[in-house]
Amino acid sequence: MTRAQSGPQTREELLVRAAAYAETVDIDIDTDTIEWTISERAKRRAGSCRYDGANGQVTIVLTWDAYRAVGWEQFTGTIRHELVHAWEFTHYGESGHGPRFRRKADELDAPRHCESFTDGRLRLACTDEDCSWMTERHRASEPVKYPDRGYRCGDCESPYVVEHVDSGLTWRTNSGYERVRDKLGEDW
Template sequence: MTTAEPTTREALLSRAADYAATVPIDLDVAELAWAISERARRRAGCCRYDPETGEITVVLTWDAYREFGWAEFRGTIRHELVHAWEFQQFGESGHGERFYRKADEIDAPRHCRSFTDGRLELVCTDEHCDWRPERHRASKPVRQPDAGYQCGDCGSEYVVRHRESGRTWRTTAGYERAREALGDDW
């Protein structure tokens, strides 16, 4: 196995598969499929399971690898291996107690940090509340903040803020106006 940082997507997949074989986890690593995501903006990796075929695919995000570097990205690989282990052993996976125990055993992070800042944020309107989750995509709470959604900490209303422009809205119509006004700068 080489010690150089992978510089291509193919090299990253090869290095990840080689590295996975060295992780002390009861998992048939040779049975895993490996893929690269070019779309992900928040998650560094994911593990997909096809219950009909039993195929497990570890998907790694190229931009996350480029942001983190190999040393940190190995944690992402270990994290996804825990999901793969759960799929092989139990046919399901999540971030529950079983996941946490196995992650601790192999020194895998329980959560992988985001590698980009969100384009949008939800901002609680209560001046005493610091709730400000980021969003990368125009999810329902972004597009329809007036559809019964509320602050995840205190339950107050929130506004959506487009971080680059500073434009805010708290209704579906406000979202539509902002999206139109921002155009290609969305």
């Protein structure tokens, strides 16, 4: 906790400071139009970037607990990382962690991976607030496709939620899975 003391103390301050910090980052995007929000629920990712292809709106989601854990200095790396996603979305309509992303991330001295998790395409996370169980999958295995078919958290046996990492879309049932597949199409 002490490491966070010199940085923003409230969620509101964190949002204001992050937006102000983004202005100082040397990257070709209109940082004024980015929406900044806080996630209380994300457990494994320090931040994420969403893009609405219909209107071009970029939203960067910051995880409060991650900020509190690492402090402002290190958290600016997360902000730069998410700005690279924003840059890819705005210029190319898509974003991942490929060569183009890595080159830009290196330019900005940003971490190449979303902080605090590895690069699995699919993530299963326990729905119990007090349980930190999480695992990753690269392919659509049975537990990914049928989370409602009796599969459970590996630690506490609660239900889990599956997330498609790149899009941030989640599901807890097979019909939810089917909807996400349809929605993503080639972006799956």
